Amino acid sequence: MSGFLATLRRELRLALGGSGDILTLVLFFVIVGAITPFAIGPNPALLARLAPGIVWIAAFLAMLLGLDRLFRDDRDDGTLALYRLAETSLAGIVAAKVIAHWLTAALPLVLATPLLALLLAMDGPTFWRTVLSLLLGTPALAAFGTIGAAITMTTRRAALLAPILIAPLSVPVLIFGVGAITPLGGPDQAGAALLFLAALSLMALALSPFAAALAIDWSEE
Amino acid sequence: MSIDTAPKMTWWNRLAHPGQFVAWTRPLLWPLAILTIALFALGLWFAFFNSPADYQMGDTVRIMYVHVPTAWLSQFVYATMALSALGTLVWRHPMADVSMKAAAPLGAAFTAMALYTGSLWGRPTWGTFWEWDGRMTSTLVLLFIYLGIVALWRAFDDQLRAARVVAIFTLVGAVNIPIIKFSVDWWSTLHQPASVFTPEGPKMPLSILMPLLVMFFAFTFLFATLQLLAMHTEVRRRRIATLERRLAQGAGR
Amino acid sequence: MIGLGAHAEFIVAAYAGVFAGLALLVGWTLGAAYLTRRRLDSLGERERDRSARP
Numbered sequence: 001m002s003g004f005l006a007t008l009r010r011e012l013r014l015a016l017g018g019s020g021d022i023l024t025l026v027l028f029f030v031i032v033g034a035i036t037p038f039a040i041g042p043n044p045a046l047l048a049r050l051a052p053g054i055v056w057i058a059a060f061l062a063m064l065l066g067l068d069r070l071f072r073d074d075r076d077d078g079t080l081a082l083y084r085l086a087e088t089s090l091a092g093i094v095a096a097k098v099i100a101h102w103l104t105a106a107l108p109l110v111l112a113t114p115l116l117a118l119l120l121a122m123d124g125p126t127f128w129r130t131v132l133s134l135l136l137g138t139p140a141l142a143a144f145g146t147i148g149a150a151i152t153m154t155t156r157r158a159a160l161l162a163p164i165l166i167a168p169l170s171v172p173v174l175i176f177g178v179g180a181i182t183p184l185g186g187p188d189q190a191g192a193a194l195l196f197l198a199a200l201s202l203m204a205l206a207l208s209p210f211a212a213a214l215a216i217d218w219s220e221e
Numbered sequence: 222m223s224i225d226t227a228p229k230m231t232w233w234n235r236l237a238h239p240g241q242f243v244a245w246t247r248p249l250l251w252p253l254a255i256l257t258i259a260l261f262a263l264g265l266w267f268a269f270f271n272s273p274a275d276y277q278m279g280d281t282v283r284i285m286y287v288h289v290p291t292a293w294l295s296q297f298v299y300a301t302m303a304l305s306a307l308g309t310l311v312w313r314h315p316m317a318d319v320s321m322k323a324a325a326p327l328g329a330a331f332t333a334m335a336l337y338t339g340s341l342w343g344r345p346t347w348g349t350f351w352e353w354d355g356r357m358t359s360t361l362v363l364l365f366i367y368l369g370i371v372a373l374w375r376a377f378d379d380q381l382r383a384a385r386v387v388a389i390f391t392l393v394g395a396v397n398i399p400i401i402k403f404s405v406d407w408w409s410t411l412h413q414p415a416s417v418f419t420p421e422g423p424k425m426p427l428s429i430l431m432p433l434l435v436m437f438f439a440f441t442f443l444f445a446t447l448q449l450l451a452m453h454t455e456v457r458r459r460r461i462a463t464l465e466r467r468l469a470q471g472a473g474r
Numbered sequence: 475m476i477g478l479g480a481h482a483e484f485i486v487a488a489y490a491g492v493f494a495g496l497a498l499l500v501g502w503t504l505g506a507a508y509l510t511r512r513r514l515d516s517l518g519e520r521e522r523d524r525s526a527r528p
Contacts, residue, residue, distance in 0.1 A: 155376035165369045168362045169397050172404035218385040280479030284488045334495045341488040345481035457510040464517045
């Protein structure tokens, strides 16, 4: 347990102490959302209708960006080798990394959502549903992203390949994420979508550390 | 090694040696190929000369004779890959990762053909070339997964090390595919209360079932033939890599 | 051949596409097999020559 917490503390320290990495990610998120009106027109009704989808796509893309730093730096400076030899299981260490990744990539995005809500003419209730949906769904994205990063750790063009691998897996997250915001099929639909989303995130969080740890071990052998 | 301590040579062990595998299965290739061609000939004859038009869909039902088999293969090939992935990870059977690698591009090709034929079937039947319905959308996502796996194999320099990592992703994909299907079905019923693509009609008289079954087996045997041949090629590729490495080392002498 | 009905072009396009796709697939598989066999044979000869040399 102490190894897990120590890794968590280290990851958070590195991410927060770093050179405004988090702010850059948030900036990317806001920019993606902000340029969509240039592509689809500034009509508020249209923007409001599409806003949940736009926010989710921006969040998805932003989380794909943050993947590179998950394992690359540790691998380069030898920390990964130490992790693999440590007493705490590699899966435990990866779990700490996933949580730290969510805290330093997804949470800041959620905090930046009001900005996008304003730009995309989102109304109040929709905004709060979006926040809830992002909170419940981004853990799944963080977990899938970690698997993708672990699998592509030693490959060429990892920055391009990991998103390609993760995107199909993230389709359910997007579907339920947006489904929880825009109740096309009635208010029950939003509730059902949120439950599915939460279940997906829980399952992904539980299983991804093991898959990622195996991928790391076998990439490095 | 005395006779007592030598490992038992069961067929499982025999097949594990790449050279043995190629030698043992090579006699299967021509019979499989001939069977495949015969089944295709029979299937095409049925499709174009000896089967009726469907009372609902008209003659376009003949597209189903190529759409259903390719759609079936897109799933069956993934199941083969997933099983091979288990073989790699759980039993460390050397031919398992060869099988996994050989199947991926074949699966991608069949999935693409399923989408193509489904699209052409949809246009006269339902009016559009593409419909974001549950089945077609899931097949599209499956195609992306296949292509990602092919890209993943190519991104590794060491193919032997790649095998176990690709196996993990294949299994992660296998677990996710039902989830994707479920979510896509849920999503498509939200957006389209209207009719949905159903390649298999509710009623199928023998006259339509017959060509369908023949083509189904024809395609499956085609996959088996190509898979076996591709596995032989992969085994030889690895042998070449070993030989080239040895030559390069020897050239220094 | 039976008449292909009002939507003949789609049926033809479907089968033609599948045929082309299968031809590509079979051709590519056979081609790769042939090329690796040839490379292996040439390497095998060079290997034999090397080991034959004293």
